[in-house]
Amino acid sequence: MKTLLSIAGMTLLLIACKSKTATYTVQSRTLNEAVYASGEIMPEAYYFLKANSADLLLNVLVKEGDTVRQNEVLAVLGTPGQLEQANILQQQVALAGSNAQEHSAALTELQSRIALAKTKKEQDALNADRYTELAQSKAVSEKDAEQARVQAATSATEYKTLQDRYQTLQKDLSGKLLEAKQQLAANTQGREGKVLKSPVNGLVYKVYLKTGELAQLNDPVVMVGLPGQFKLELLVDERDISKIKTGQKVYFETDVYKGKQFSATINKIIPLLQKESRSFQVEAAVQDTARFYPQSSVEANILIRERINALVVPSDYLMKGDSVYLQQGSDLRKSAVVTGIRSGDWVEIKSGLKAGDVIAIKEGR
Template structure:
């Protein structure tokens, strides 16, 4: 990709001919000053779901291109026995919860016994009172009255014992439920990072491993992002970063749509030098709504000044060391120049040439 910012209607006028020398007459043109950057296009928001330890990839219930909901399971790591253990604990919690409910079989059976004991206790209490009164009038013997009182006391004790048993059983079943829940929570906590869920409503862009493969620590398993909106992640040379400002226009191309130009706007400048490349990362929000493909490479020009008028020559005429061949009559003289803006196929000449001068490309230079 060579030209990104040539103005509409301006073409490169080369006086190519069959002779050994091509010439160009220096003149003023309007240019845009831009900074070159390269990088890749990514969803506006995206996430790499990674392994937090070396683990076997048990299952991936989604495929690339699937739309997913927030908290939907995208991948499960671990061993089959670990999954089975979690399933068992879930069933134990469900069973313990069912047993601890007031309507469970064990509590209902004991509750029925309590109801019968209460009825018996009430009957025996009435019978004891009646026999006691009858004994006073000698209608029954004192021995029979005493026996009735003993029976009433026994019934009351049985009723109280069954009530205590009910409370004890309730506490025991609640304790088993709590224990099962604690075991499940502990196991689930140890498996945090093993069940990877989508952090957003979005789209699966990439599945990096297959079921049964071993994922190493911090290996990406799935890439998920929000579709429809994209951004550029660009690298700008440290010598140019001082020219970059928020809201500057960015014109870019990608090989996916070869020959087509798109527009973005700078919305983030990360002020940390990447030592390996001696560059800074700049992000730009893509304005177009085309179907872009994440991690596609892009080349871009960030416009730092628009519509600057100055003397220009085609970049092909400029030699190393910023010099050109100036034609004077039939002779060519190597002349040093001071350059300014470089925009596409054009280079601004700040000094060393004047309008109307003729520069040339010398064959075999």
């Protein structure tokens, strides 16, 4: 009999051990549903200035951290000979432009000769008129009067010749200026993409190559962008992209500031699938003003839905088929529930439970 009692006692003990339970009192809390995304942080507007062909990097005129102005030259690609040719053409344009000016040496010298010729023409014309009148009164000979008239005609011709020469020289110098400009324009067009200029007033974030190094086609040489404003470039799995909308809040962390959370707002969804990663790129404007570092990696949660005062239970307490063990006195009863959003270790209960209910989970189930 004692043996039977001992066996019965051991059986009860085993049952008690197997039926150990943990409990949770159902309560309300704020519950967020989020989509995970990863990516990097970048300036709000940024530009990679690249080589448009394989070329030698002749000169880098900036360093990382420099503030630059729009259209400022940052780097020059090409060969020394090409650069020298461009310099010569620029000098030729400057010289031709100087020569074509109204006060250039050549035109000024001709203007002085024209002024003298005009004075002589006027004086000789007056002298011819005077001699003609004197010849009529026999004060001078007709021969002298004729010589005066010939001299006046010669002076007038010389004056007209100098005027024509001035106009011809002016056209010639203007033509040389135009030709020099056309040659420079052709050279500039041929060197398009070899003189890298900043497209914005901004900051140099990265210089990828040094003077004298060879840049291959499409190699980035300099990265510039707007300072102080940043955005996230995130990749979202194709299975989640339908949940993403502009205006949604983003909470992210970056390795540069470990353990610190920042916020952003979705403002752009690029509707093109990236086949390699089976994901879509979305962008978010960063609200925080911390000193971020471009191309730093980030991990983010995009807030899809938020429930205030949602009735929630730990996800471990939810069984297959969306049911829980509801404690009623000393008994446990399986009860069906209707679930809502899920967030991490928590599940929203839309119906089937109320605040204050106690649910249980059997350990080792």
